[in-house]
Amino acid sequence: MRRTLLPGWILLAALAGAPSAAGQQGAPAAPAAGEPLLVLAAASLGDVLPAVAELWRAQGGGPVELSFAASSRLAPLALEGRADLLITADQEWMDWVVERAGARREDVVDLLGNRLVVTVPADAPSALRSLADLASLPRVALAGESVPAGRYAQSALEAAGVWESVAPRVVRGESVRSALEWVARGEADAGIVYRTDLALQPDVRLAFVVPDDVTPRVAYPAAVLASAPRAAEAAALLAFLQSDAAAAVFAAAGFEPPRPATATPVQAPTQSPLPSNRSALALSLIVALAATALGLVPALLLGRLLARRDFPGKTIVTTLILMPLVLPPVVTGFLLLALLGSRGLFGPALAVLGIAVPFTLLAPILAALVVGLPLYVLSVRGAFEAVDPRLEEVAWTLGVRPRPTFFRIALPLALPGIAAGATLAFARALGEFGATVVLAGNLEGRTRTIPLAVYALLEAPGGTRAAWALAGASVLLSLVALAGFELLSRGQRRRLEEGSR
């Protein structure tokens, strides 16, 4: 059936397509000397476009460099004057570029279309028939409201008249891929993603395709950029992308021809309100304070242990504690999800205790705790190492046992250093992003801390101003915390200098 659609699509594309490229349709330009073409493309094309580029080269085209990111990331880059061709995943970001004279309106063509589908974990019972059924599930994963996939999904739910009942169950991933990952891990019971995403994730299956009458037009507009250094070659590449040969590759990956703009009068996605700065600020403070408080006892125990004891495996313990310092935070978040998620190693045990980590307030706190702990432990260890062990020995000979000695000698002497460590862990907790976004989602008032809110604001067209306010608050908080750290560290040094003569 899709086969029969293809010729029409090609025809449409040719009619609407870049006029400058019309004459060369399907015929690659002569190989370019010098630099490759730079193509900025939406992240969801990341698996198919390299194959198409391969084909282009095989047919004599010049070298192509592909850069994949969220459309919101690509748009500002498109104005930098280095890139030749831009393919976004929605009209809005392309319009944003056109408004800033990054591309001419008449050069924009609709390259591809995609489908929204409802996906469920591979082993879930197949009871879902319609979007209304989603309201009966505990958790439904969507992409973030500023990502095209997230907005498309929301407007489909709105068009189906079920948004009100589904909204309380929605958890939003930073991208459509993280929503997909949550479904695969069973953290969400269903998700709304692109059809083309399903092939990438064996642990999910298709429940149903979102019906045509509520599906917004999912289009990938493409344009040769106004400032393209290699405009002619870029136009040739764009023409090739619209050729039969390329279409076959796109179709194999699950893409379809774009629906004509007039054919489906589905309303534009509702622009969701910008995230609230106040709730993000309050939440960030709560999360950072909780992580600092919860980390105190582990940091004291581990710091003291590492400062004063030699034991077999000390190197391994130290390495494990320091690991989150060098691991990419996103990886830390992923590992935490694998450990604490509902299908994770400890998930069932936690569930028995009535504890759920992902998407709850616990998630950003734990993420901040784990990521901040290395700094905490290192500071505390340093503080204890700086206390002369002979002071405690003297106390023992005075008839005081080790535990009271610890509280009367080592702890008060190390206190400024411990406080400095707490301040540093607090500062790190404020800045935590990578692990949080994977483990906690991006839920306003529940898990959306300052960094996540800033990220969401930068994704939304027009969010920059609100982002500045949060960025300012962030800078201020960090400065205060770091100044506190410096003062406390100095206090620690002074305190110990008094001890030795």
Add this chain to the structure above:
Amino acid sequence: MSAPATVTARALDLAVSLELGKLALRAELATERRAVAIVGPSGAGKSTLLRVLAGVERRATGRIAVGGRTWLDGASGTFVEPWERRVGWVPQNDLLFPHLTVAQNLGFAGAARAQIEETADLLSVASLLDRRPRNLSGGERQRVALGRALLAKPDLLLLDEPFSALDRPLRLDLVRRVRELADRASMMLVLVSHDEGDAAALAEERWQLLDGVLRRA
């Protein structure tokens, strides 16, 4: 004549060995004297021997008995913890607790205020009770460290170069007062010093530690 001698426990009876890096300590000492001085050049292991007696150096092997009580016996696996030895250790660099006042340092083991003041008087530091260690001279610090050890009412007082920061007349005066106090409280005393004068004034018997080996001087 022989009967009392056999039942009387030796004041000090030790045979310990310890290897720490290049220091090999082999100390055998048995005496009925209650005040002993150990002299010898620096680096001979004098301070280490005091740490072994105090129980804070736990790696030593062998046997230690003080006043009839066994503190260490490798054969039976006995090791008495430092907080149960009733030993007053005055380390070479006084190691006062820097965050506590002189009074708090003196009373660390739990002495009553009256006792603290009495001892402070004896050691001429009564006017310093509210000061912190950083505001004391070297000699004052040494006297506070001594007072802190005395106020724990030890059975054995370990003095490591205790008055090195004082000039000679003051030092000898203090030595005499400590000696009197030790006798009155029937406290045993081990003094480590490189000063023959101090050793002579304070101790009844002198031993010499040379290259880790202890000999009667």
